[in-house]
Amino acid sequence: MFVDFFNELLNGRLIGLKCLDCGTVTCPPKSTCDNCRGRNLERVELSGYGRVVSYTVTYVAPMGYEKEVPYVVALVELDEGPWIVGRLDVDVEKAERENLIGRRVRVYGKEFQGEMFYPMEKRVVPMFEMV
Amino acid sequence: MVVMGVGQTEFGSHPDKSLPELFAQAFFEAFDSSNIELNEIEAIYLGNFVGEITDGSANLGGFVADEIGLSGVQAMRYESACCSSAVAFKEAYLAVKHGIYDCVLVGGVEKLKSAGTSIGTRALATALDGVYEVNTGLTFPGVFALVARLYSETYGISLEELRECMAHVSIKNHRFGAKNPKAQFYNKLGNLKVEDVLNSKMICSPLTLLDCCPMTDGASAVIVASEEFAKERIDEPIYVRGVGQSSAGSLFRQKREVVKALPRRKSSEMAYKMAGMSPKDIDVAFVHDCFTIAEIIALEAMGFFEYGEGARATAEGLTDLNGEIAVNVDGGLIGKGHPVGATGTAQIYSAVKLLRNELDFVKIDAENVMTDTLGGDFGTLVNVILSVHRR
């Protein structure tokens, strides 16, 4: 399921699961509905739009990510309801200077170098582009 | 169930000791103050988070048992990130309460300082969602930085004001840590000012180095037993009055509720109910201050302050000695250090020592003490209430 999610993200599609019982969209996908725990789920494509709810500029990275610092990790609330984690595609100085919470973003996928513990050969990160 | 002897190594740097060797140091202190025979220990519940990454060593139960002379005894490793030994303590509680064992050893050991910051940070990140969070380069300072901004937005406290409130957590906990001979920062950083915290190195904005607990090597151990077993052997049993545990999924699935730490509310309510107590019955709390903001949200979820009021309460000194609730008077994770898998039973160590009036560096008349241990981004929560009173 997660491999499909990231491969589709690289193809420009944000995939989630819509619950046929309660209508909730769960994204990224999970084996049960995030709201009612049901298993009656249908694969759907989300709009890819949302807004920033929190973010942090990371200066000290884990092993395997050091070359990427500083980078901005963000939590985004998608228009369909789910929250996802990714990276905000923004100048670090701007992220420190301005309050970017509430800004509209569009999600796309970007491939980064793999690392020893990650369970996919390629490491795909949801990127948030400000719109 | 009661706690008999307790032990803790000095927290800091122990590159010269293997994980079993380091644990043995904590065990000996606990054993020597329990007035029991070695063969009376029926099982070992050991917390360890990332021995396979830091020391290339997993399956620690047997190695630890053999190191302390107990080869053959049932020995189990528990892994729940920073909550590992707290979960081990809860499991031991279940076994003793239900009469399966009369006397067992619980503890934890970790060597994150010796692993170095880069490996240590990656090892800690294994407690995040393994596919949907870790890939972004999110770290634990990063998680709590996200939570800090959410706290600021949710409760309408400006980030500037919140950062000052958070600085007071660091100032207080370092002040206690500097007095604790077993703390990583013993005799250090005891006199911080708000500006020192705000101006120290930025790790994950808005959290600076002094908003974060350090990487730590260390071990802790406690001997627990049935009341019947303990009463013939020690004079000051500490009663385990309440134990609660809860869980949650990935950070992003918790959405805005993350600032309310709902699994912690659930586990602390379980503990209060079992103990027949409420937050106002607790004299001292040892809470999971892995980061300054973490202490603030812990105190709110445990019911010591209303949601959104913990930050200002901290800045006003209500979490200090003579405040409403004395918090982390052993230095907490920030001042004492955070050897992840050993932290839960290290909090129990401080709680028991305090209740016995054996913490030389801080004297408080306490009858009921509560611990709070968090694993991951609210994935695992354990709360324990300890008391000098049987009921």
Ligand SMILES: [Zn+2]
């Ligand atoms: Zn549903």
